[in-house]
Amino acid sequence: MSAPALELAGVCKSFGGLSVVHDVSFSVAQGERVALIGPNGAGKTTVFNLITGVYPVDAGRVTASDRRIDELPSRKRIEAGIARTFQNIRLVPELDVIDNVILGEQSLCKGIRPYLAPIRWLGDSGARAQARSVLAEIDLQRFDRQKAGGLPYGIRKQIEIARALMAGPSILLLDEPAAGLNAEEAAELSRVLLKLSDAGLTLLIIEHDMHFVDQLCDHTIVLNFGRKIAEGTLAEIRRDPLVREAYIGRSEH
Amino acid sequence: MHVQQIVNGLMLGSVYVFVGIAFTMIIGIINFVNFSIPALFMLGAMTAWALLNVGVVAPLALVAGLLVGIVASMAVEQVLYKRLSGRDPVISLIGSLAFLILYEHLVIHILGSDQQAFPALLPDFNIRFGDIVVGLGQLCGFAISILLVFGLSYLLKHTPVGRNLRAISESTETATILGINVRRHVQMMFVAVGLFTALGGLLFSLNYLQVSALMGQEIGLKAIAAMIIGGVGSIWGAVVGGMLIGILEVTTIGLFGADTVDIVIYALLLLLLVVRPSGILGGALQSTQRI
Amino acid sequence: MTGYLEGILVVLCINAVLGYAAYLPLSIGQINLGIAGFMAIGAYTSAIVTNELGFPLILGLFSAIAVAAVAAALIAYPVLRTTGIYLAFATFALNEIVRSLFLNIELVGGAAGYPVAVYSGILFPALVAAVVTLLMVYSGATRAHIVLASVRRDEAVSDLFGVNIRLVQLIVFVVSAGLAAAGGSLYAHYFSFIEAQHFTVFLSITTILYVVVGGTRSVWGPIVGALIYTFLPELLRDSGEWRFVIFSALIIAFIAFRPEGIVAPWPSGPGSLVARWVGRSR
Numbered sequence: 001m002s003a004p005a006l007e008l009a010g011v012c013k014s015f016g017g018l019s020v021v022h023d024v025s026f027s028v029a030q031g032e033r034v035a036l037i038g039p040n041g042a043g044k045t046t047v048f049n050l051i052t053g054v055y056p057v058d059a060g061r062v063t064a065s066d067r068r069i070d071e072l073p074s075r076k077r078i079e080a081g082i083a084r085t086f087q088n089i090r091l092v093p094e095l096d097v098i099d100n101v102i103l104g105e106q107s108l109c110k111g112i113r114p115y116l117a118p119i120r121w122l123g124d125s126g127a128r129a130q131a132r133s134v135l136a137e138i139d140l141q142r143f144d145r146q147k148a149g150g151l152p153y154g155i156r157k158q159i160e161i162a163r164a165l166m167a168g169p170s171i172l173l174l175d176e177p178a179a180g181l182n183a184e185e186a187a188e189l190s191r192v193l194l195k196l197s198d199a200g201l202t203l204l205i206i207e208h209d210m211h212f213v214d215q216l217c218d219h220t221i222v223l224n225f226g227r228k229i230a231e232g233t234l235a236e237i238r239r240d241p242l243v244r245e246a247y248i249g250r251s252e253h
Numbered sequence: 254m255h256v257q258q259i260v261n262g263l264m265l266g267s268v269y270v271f272v273g274i275a276f277t278m279i280i281g282i283i284n285f286v287n288f289s290i291p292a293l294f295m296l297g298a299m300t301a302w303a304l305l306n307v308g309v310v311a312p313l314a315l316v317a318g319l320l321v322g323i324v325a326s327m328a329v330e331q332v333l334y335k336r337l338s339g340r341d342p343v344i345s346l347i348g349s350l351a352f353l354i355l356y357e358h359l360v361i362h363i364l365g366s367d368q369q370a371f372p373a374l375l376p377d378f379n380i381r382f383g384d385i386v387v388g389l390g391q392l393c394g395f396a397i398s399i400l401l402v403f404g405l406s407y408l409l410k411h412t413p414v415g416r417n418l419r420a421i422s423e424s425t426e427t428a429t430i431l432g433i434n435v436r437r438h439v440q441m442m443f444v445a446v447g448l449f450t451a452l453g454g455l456l457f458s459l460n461y462l463q464v465s466a467l468m469g470q471e472i473g474l475k476a477i478a479a480m481i482i483g484g485v486g487s488i489w490g491a492v493v494g495g496m497l498i499g500i501l502e503v504t505t506i507g508l509f510g511a512d513t514v515d516i517v518i519y520a521l522l523l524l525l526l527v528v529r530p531s532g533i534l535g536g537a538l539q540s541t542q543r544i
Numbered sequence: 545m546t547g548y549l550e551g552i553l554v555v556l557c558i559n560a561v562l563g564y565a566a567y568l569p570l571s572i573g574q575i576n577l578g579i580a581g582f583m584a585i586g587a588y589t590s591a592i593v594t595n596e597l598g599f600p601l602i603l604g605l606f607s608a609i610a611v612a613a614v615a616a617a618l619i620a621y622p623v624l625r626t627t628g629i630y631l632a633f634a635t636f637a638l639n640e641i642v643r644s645l646f647l648n649i650e651l652v653g654g655a656a657g658y659p660v661a662v663y664s665g666i667l668f669p670a671l672v673a674a675v676v677t678l679l680m681v682y683s684g685a686t687r688a689h690i691v692l693a694s695v696r697r698d699e700a701v702s703d704l705f706g707v708n709i710r711l712v713q714l715i716v717f718v719v720s721a722g723l724a725a726a727g728g729s730l731y732a733h734y735f736s737f738i739e740a741q742h743f744t745v746f747l748s749i750t751t752i753l754y755v756v757v758g759g760t761r762s763v764w765g766p767i768v769g770a771l772i773y774t775f776l777p778e779l780l781r782d783s784g785e786w787r788f789v790i791f792s793a794l795i796i797a798f799i800a801f802r803p804e805g806i807v808a809p810w811p812s813g814p815g816s817l818v819a820r821w822v823g824r825s826r
Contacts, residue, residue: 052704075703084704092697094761099690107706109687118685127687167706286629332800343573346632347756348799350749355792362789470746474640481633515644519637526634527622 003066005030005171005202006051006082011060011070013043013050013226020046021226024060028171028219033193033203035213035234038223039246044206045087047223048173052084053077065170078107081170085160085177087206093149097140097159100148101131104166134162138192154185158192171202178212190216210234222246257385258503264391264460266499267398271453272476273483273491274402275446281486282422283439288349289329290450291473292356297322297451298458299360299466302371311374315455322451323444325356330443334436353469360466368465371458394456401449402492409488418442475502478522484532493533550666556774557673558730559751563758563766564680565723566751568716570760573696576717577748578635579724581642584743585612586725587732588652594662594733601662605672605729612725616718624713636745646740657739664733672730676723677767684763692716693761750788753795 006028013021021043028034036044049055051062053074062070069080083104091100102119105127109115119127135141138158143151148159157177164172177193178186186209193216197203207213213220213234220237222230224246230237237243272294279287301318305311333348378389409415417438420428428435457472458464475498483494498518505514525532562583569576586608594604619638626634652658683689694702695712703709732738750773758769772794777787 054700054704075706075708078704078706086701090698090701092694094697095690095693099693102687103690103694103702103705106687106691106702109706115683115686115688117687118682119687120685120689163705280629286632332796335800343570343575344799346575346629347753348796351753351792351795351799354746354750354753354788355796358788358792362786474636474745477633478637481630512644512648515640516648519640519644523623523634523637523641526626526630526637530626530630 002030004028004063005032005065006204007061007063008047008051009061009063011047011050011062012058013046013055014058019226021050024223024226024228026221026228026231028202028204030065030170030202031197031200032219033197033217034205035217035220036204036206036223037208037210037213037220037237038229041225042223043226044223045175046226048084048175048206051077051173052082075107078167078169081168082173083164083167083169083171084173085157085164085175087175087179089153089156089160091148091156091159091163093147095148096145097148097151098128098131098135098144100159101135101144101162101166102127104134104163105130107167131162131166134165135159137165137196138162154181154189157181158189161192165196165201169201171204172196174203174205176206176208178207178209186212255507258507259500260385260387262500262503263496264387264395264499265503266479266496267391267395268453268457268472269476269479269495269498270398270402270492271449271456272472273480273495274405274488275450276477276480277483277486277488277491278405279442279446280480281488282418282442283425285333286346286349287329287446288346288473289325289352289356290349290446291469291476292353293322293325293447293450293469294454294457294472294476295360295464295466295469296325296356297454298371298464298468299364301455301458302369302464303364305372318455319448319451322454323447325352326443326447326450327440328352330440334439353473357466357469364466366466368463371462371464373462375459388460390456390460394460397452397456398492398495402488405488414438414441475518478518480532481522481530482525482532484534485530487532487534490532490534497533552774552778554666554669554730554734556770557669558727558734559754559770559774560673560767561676561723561730562727562751563755563770564676565720565727566748566755567680567760567763567766568720568723570752570755571692571696572712572716574713574716575632575752576635576720577632577745577752578639578642579720579751580743580745580747581639582612582616582721582724583728583731583747584642584646584738584740585615585721586728587738587743588646588658588728589725590729591658591660591732591738592652595660601664601668601733604662604733605726608725608729609722612721612728613718616721617714620714620717624710624717636748639743639745639748643740643743646743653739655740657737660732660736660738662733663736664730669730669734672726676726680766681763689763750791753792757791757795757798 004027008027009025011021011024012019024047036047038044046055050057053069053072057070060070061068064080064082067080069077069082072080092103117126122128124132132141132144135144138161140155140158140162143155143159148156151159161172161174177189181189190212193203205213205217218233220232220234221228222237222243229242229246230240272290275290276287279285297318300321301314304314304317309317329349329352333345375390379386380389380392409418417428417433420431420433421435421438425435454468457468476495479494479498480491481494482497483490483492501518501521502514505517562579565579565582566576589611590604590608593599593607594601623631623634623638646652647655691702691707691712695707695709699709754769754773755766756769757772758767759765773791776791780786780790
């Protein structure tokens with residue numbers, strides 16, 4: 001069996017004495033689609049930030065495909081195959097969509113040669129060709145020359161995914177990808193993610209939309225107050241008493 | 254080190270306090286680096302000088318100086334208020350720089366750039382404390398600056414206005430939700446800034462008897478240095494910083510001559526910025542983190 | 545061409561080069577108030593190399609750039625530990641230190657100034673300005689443009705995609721210093737006299753201001769800004785103080801109504817583009 005795409009072992013993080021993530025361990029197999037759920041403040045985004053290196057872990061290990069990454073600086077983690085999207089969309093609004101996507105492969109640009117080519121004047125060759133083909137994979141190539149700032153919310157979310165795909169990641173972390181999308185857009189997104197997953201991409205998704213999770217993910221991990229309280233299929237999760245307790249008072253989708 | 258020099262330094266430093274407080278207050282509360290403040294210092298002094306020059310009676314000339322400072326400060330607020338929400342500090346900083354240049358060059362154009370003698374309005378009265386001599390005017394300026402700081406400190410801690418200002422410094426959104434009229438308070442602050450700074454300019458002219466269209470520049474940069482050294486966002490920091498700069502300036506001139514003053518002060522500033530940007534009194538780190 | 549017109553065109557060339565020096569830090573959201581200081585380093589270095597060592601003009605230019613770049617690289621480590629407004633303060637302190645140092649060095653005339661023997665005429669500044677402009681416009685078409693815009697907008701995200709933020713800041717700082725020094729060299733050899741008092745923080749500020757007017761998001765911004773700044777007094781038939789008054793009033797008007805500057809696409813989407821400051825304190 002091949003190494004898990006991502007594995008957390010005993011990961012802990014505190015901010016000024018307040019424990020935000022405590023002894024979280026889980027593993028995501030290659031090609032799996034896993035959801036990370038939990039009430040607000042459970043520490044889900046912090047877990048993402050620990051995986052991508054925004055914060056260093058206080059204790060524990062993070063490995064990607066058997067390679068230990070928790071000691072790598074954040075800008076090296078994309079080279080380890082980890083890419084992510086963000087809860088509040090973080091594109092560069094004044095740049096064209098295609099330039100935003102090209103940023104995604106920045107980690108592959110070593111040395112000075114990649115900076116010598118005047119990509120804006122070379123039409124659709126080189127970096128632009130690559131970006132266009134990634135956009136085409138999710139059917140967005142018609143937006144390539146438009147400014148990222150003026151596009152609809154749902155489209156921008158997908159552009160973030162295109163950007164994240166540029167460096168050929170082995171695992172994609174998605175932070176609330178369905179938030180703010182209507183049913184049609186969510187279905188479209190689900191279709192796109194399924195297609196990527198079938199091509200071999202591993203997905204780890206933070207979500208509140210249970211319907212979306214149900215459609216897309218085979219496995220679910222539940223966090224509450226920084227600890228993992230349950231893990232399993234969505235059906236199993238729903239029956240778990242600890243999970244029900246965590247969600248008391250919250251209406252499910 | 255001569256005690257007299259220290260005292261002289263403190264007197265000089267109290268001028269920097271006026272300007273430093275203005276800077277630090279605005280940064281602390283609305284996160285706005287207001288580079289137009291040195292110009293307000295100059296406007297107060299130059300307006301008074303110009304009026305005195307054409308025969309206006311002293312009290313009127315001085316009050317006019319204060320008023321011009323306040324109006325000039327309000328103009329900055331009016332134009333930049335949309336940008337002052339802290340979301341684009343680059344633009345507001347640049348805007349304040351533009352105002353600095355505008356005010357400075359307006360005065361240069363109207364009154365020339367030469368250094369002028371300010372009439373000696375204060376009686377030339379010296380007070381002796383043992384071996385130490387202090388001018389009455391300087392002592393008054395010093396006293397006013399200390400009173401100002403106490404007053405401001407009290408205002409911020411114990412009055413509703415002060416409470417509102419502190420709320421605004423935490424978060425303008427929250428303050429608005431709490432029902433505070435943010436714009437009104439910001440405007441009050443700008444009036445205060447214009448008043449303090451122009452007052453500092455007037456006190457400087459009354460004591461040191463020299464004014465020029467460029468005086469804001471020289472004093473202003475040192476006051477900024479004082480603010481940073483003392484701690485950005487901290488009122489008492491502005492006092493500590495101002496006094497330190499004043500003492501440093503006087504002793505450097507005494508030891509090495511006037512040429513090296515700038516190098517010493519700015520080298521200290523640079524060192525501090527690199528090593529401990531929060532300054533001596535720690536500064537309001539929370540608000541600086543938003544910068 | 546009359547001497548008068550020639551003088552204006554040279555000033556335009558110098559302003560364009562200085563404009564690019566100010567533009568680079570602005571393009572990653574930094575305010576570098578030390579531009580004038582590096583200009584001074586360039587001017588004095590170039591003058592010394594041609595005056596004392598008898599080397600040709602082009603070598604004066606290259607040594608100016610080299611010395612300034614090295615100085616910038618050396619000072620970059622401490623200075624770039626500051627960010628945002630602290631960087632602005634640190635660079636202004638730096639500027640004043642450099643200026644005061646030159647003021648006190650008797651070897652190059654101190655406060656009395658330093659005469660420059662070699663005269664450049666108009667051709668040299670024009671060529672240098674043209675080369676600089678070409679290089680900058682070309683770089684705007686490369687990936688560098690994307691990296692700079694991304695760093696300016698969102699350092700954290702740029703970092704997560706592999707951008708080495710510190711390295712980008714260092715390169716920008718050093719190149720900016722080199723360009724400022726080039727401007728200084730052109731200045732020294734056309735005006736044949738340099739005095740430390742010229743290179744104040746306010747020179748840095750006015751340069752930044754006209755680049756802002758031209759627009760900090762486009763590589764043509766500094767050119768537009770330099771054009772306006774250079775020709776405004778001519779249009780007003782006034783070489784006195786009105787230029788600055790009008791100019792700063794223009795900036796204020798721009799900020800009130802169009803902060804993106806002149807050279808930027810007119811906002812078509814909802815709201816206007818907001819320049820976001822990416823500094824963080826440590």
